[in-house]
């Protein structure tokens with residue numbers, strides 16, 4: 001995790017220097033607080049809005065002012081400007097903030113439908129996992145475990161990155177999304193790198209040959 005700083009020309013950014021103009025701005029939020037704030041906000045939006053009586057619609061949207069109040073009760077130093085700084089500088093596309101509504105783009109365990117997501121049009125998608133797990137998934141398909149949706153990667157590199165969190169020896173499964181789509185499986189575009197799906201039957205999965 002990196003500090004969040006502010007560039008007067010390009011806005012909030014993570015790290016030491018603004019990537020666009022190299023300006024070294026003042027620290028708005030240090031990395032420990034970025035980590036705490038991120039974990040809490042994504043936790044509320046993905047897993048436990050009901051714990052704070054936060055009303056969430058079927059597409060995962062909650063009221064931003066309400067969320068800000070919950071966050072600043074938890075962390076006295078937090079406020080809505082810092083939450084915005086965290087969201088706007090987030091490089092992983094975790095959040096979406098429009099008007100006065102905010103939601104997580106992926107990672108939900110709460111029962112959301114995400115009906116307003118754009119459909120992904122990738123022909124191939126990737127799923128990084130361990131070798132042991134890969135053999136199992138080739139037989140039974142990929143199903144959401146502890147999550148509302150299966151999370152697929154749009155590139156092999158991203159698939160490897162995901163798998164590396166769990167194993168040193170990643171295996172990449174290739175999903176024939178084109179064929180699956182023809183058979184009625186929906187793919188939702190969470191962001192540039194992540195596509196969500198309900199379940200991928202084994203007939204659309206094979207192991208990446210390297």
Ligand SMILES: [Zn+2]
Nearest residue numbers: 007010018021
């Ligand atoms: Zn700049």
